[in-house]
Amino acid sequence: RKEVEQDPGPFNVPEGATVAFNCTYSNSASQSFFWYRQDCRKEPKLLMSVYSSGNEDGRFTAQLNRASQYISLLIRDSKLSDSATYLCVVYRYNFNKFYFGSGTKLNVKP
Amino acid sequence: GAVVSQHPSWVICKSGTSVKIECRSLDFQATTMFWYRQFPKQSLMLMATSNEGSKATYEQGVEKDKFLINHASLTLSTLTVTSAHPEDSSFYICSARDPGDRYSPLHFGNGTRLTVT
Numbered sequence: 001r002k003e004v005e006q007d008p009g010p011f012n013v014p015e016g017a018t019v020a021f022n023c024t025y026s027n028s029a030s031q032s033f034f035w036y037r038q039d040c041r042k043e044p045k046l047l048m049s050v051y052s053s054g055n056e057d058g059r060f061t062a063q064l065n066r067a068s069q070y071i072s073l074l075i076r077d078s079k080l081s082d083s084a085t086y087l088c089v090v091y092r093y094n095f096n097k098f099y100f101g102s103g104t105k106l107n108v109k110p
Numbered sequence: 111g112a113v114v115s116q117h118p119s120w121v122i123c124k125s126g127t128s129v130k131i132e133c134r135s136l137d138f139q140a141t142t143m144f145w146y147r148q149f150p151k152q153s154l155m156l157m158a159t160s161n162e163g164s165k166a167t168y169e170q171g172v173e174k175d176k177f178l179i180n181h182a183s184l185t186l187s188t189l190t191v192t193s194a195h196p197e198d199s200s201f202y203i204c205s206a207r208d209p210g211d212r213y214s215p216l217h218f219g220n221g222t223r224l225t226v227t
Contacts, residue, residue: 034215043203043218044154087154089216091207096142098207098216102153 001026006088006101014109017078021104023088024070030099032091033064035073037084038103044087047073078108113137116204116219123194123226131189131222133204139184140206144216145177148201157202160187194226 006023013019025033033050048055050062050071061074071088088101113136123129133143141162146154158174160166160181168174178190187206191198203221208214 032213032215041201041223043221045218046215049213049215091216093212096159098144100154 002101003027003099004088004090004101006086006104008102008104010105010107012107012109013078015078015080017108018074018076019078019106020075021073021086021088021106022070023072023101024068025088025090025099026069027090027092028066028069029092029094030069030090031093033062033071034089034091035060035062035071036087036089038087039084047086075106078106080108080110082106083108114140114204114206114217114219116222118222119220120223121225123224125195125226126193129191129194129224131191131202131204131224133187133189133206133219135185135206135217138206138208138210140187141184141209143181143187143204143206145179145187145189146203146205148203154203157189162187191224194224196226199224199226 004025035047036044037047038044048057050064054063059076063072085103085105087103090099115134117132143160145157147157148154156169157172158166158168160179162181166179181187201223205216205218
């Protein structure tokens with residue numbers, strides 16, 4: 001079983017739509033959680049860290065459910081510029097290792 | 111915020127030559143750096159973890175004699191692709207976390223696009 005699993009998509013949504021991605025992780029000892037976005041032929045860029053209480057940054061909201069071992073990302077009022085691949089990343093401190101999901105592709109259409 | 115600088119951004123080389131890629135942490139000391147490779151339309155694949163002052167840890171299936179990693183200082187790690195072949199053409203990305211921040215994310219360099227002709 002993979003450490004981190006994501007639906008690869010693609011998610012095709014119109015501008016202005018709300019879209020949600022989920023990600024599950026297999027090891028309950030995982031300690032830090034992040035969402036990155038990666039544009040085609042570019043390096044991943046940190047979108048937001050995910051905190052236990054949930055956190056929001058503008059149109060983006062991240063939630064963490066430790067009991068069920070999943071992380072979510074909600075994007076409201078989608079923009080064309082949100083089109084990218086969204087990577088769920090989990091860090092295990094004791095192993096000093098980051099585990100990546102395979103990414104979820106989002107296409108926002110006019 | 112923490113910045114990781116990677117150089118060069120792109121390189122074209124002839125088959126059989128070696129290519130060195132540098133990765134620097136600019137405002138923190140990185141005891142560990144992570145090297146990834148990504149082929150088109152595929153996921154990031156961790157190649158190796160470089161440790162300052164000691165040997166790198168390679169992932170299964172990655173040839174350590176082909177991908178030489180040196181982490182000689184707390185701010186610099188290098189990856190050398192030796193005797194490059196066209197199948198080594200890929201996007202190589204280094205990254206590091208700030209060990210002074212327990213909740214540090216992974217900071218990525220801009221990546222190096224290698225084309226071997």
